[in-house]
Amino acid sequence: MLGCTLIYTPTNSGLVTATLYGLTSICDLARRKLRKDTELRFYCPLIPDRSAFFPSNCALDMEPHWLFADPQIRAASGRVALQRGPVVYCLEEVDNGSNLDALVVPAGVACSVQTDNQRLPLPVPIIQFNVLREQWPAVGFPYSSQAPQTVTETATAVPYFLWNNRGRGELAVWLRQQR
Numbered sequence: 001m002l003g004c005t006l007i008y009t010p011t012n013s014g015l016v017t018a019t020l021y022g023l024t025s026i027c028d029l030a031r032r033k034l035r036k037d038t039e040l041r042f043y044c045p046l047i048p049d050r051s052a053f054f055p056s057n058c059a060l061d062m063e064p065h066w067l068f069a070d071p072q073i074r075a076a077s078g079r080v081a082l083q084r085g086p087v088v089y090c091l092e093e094v095d096n097g098s099n100l101d102a103l104v105v106p107a108g109v110a111c112s113v114q115t116d117n118q119r120l121p122l123p124v125p126i127i128q129f130n131v132l133r134e135q136w137p138a139v140g141f142p143y144s145s146q147a148p149q150t151v152t153e154t155a156t157a158v159p160y161f162l163w164n165n166r167g168r169g170e171l172a173v174w175l176r177q178q179r
Helices: none
Strands: 002-010 015-021 026-029 032-035 040-045 057-060 065-068 079-084 087-092 103-105 111-114 126-135 149-159 175-177
Touching: 079 126, 103 149
Parallel strands: 103 175
Antiparallel strands: 002 015, 002 057, 015 040, 026 032, 065 079, 079 087, 079 175, 087 149, 103 126, 111 126, 126 149
């Protein structure tokens, strides 16, 4: 669990700017569940006892979990994305090799959060998990009657907000999932 803090700042227009600091994905504000980012700015009427209206702290589950796309979103159908708290993670070519679309996430795969990484420009956790890499026969055509072979590899996911900080390369947020 990770805490977050709301900072209140009065404005000249009679409103209060409330800024949420800390990592949070879903926080119960004003008795409504709202999705939040690392930093959220919103306005509310200036009320004398704002602590009754907004919590000053909240705790969040920071275990990595998979997001599943609605099949109506055709580009992401049958794919999953990795999220930890409010942070969406991505795979980069620099860590996982080229052709990221050849990677398939096995159903129910376990994730490992690594906090002592030296790969990124900031000290943020990376997440590792096993994937299957499809290897297609080299027949010289875009289609084949032979099914691809698979090899198990360890994939490394980095926070999406840090992508492309270590050179050019491919990026994938939505990964194919094995069914």
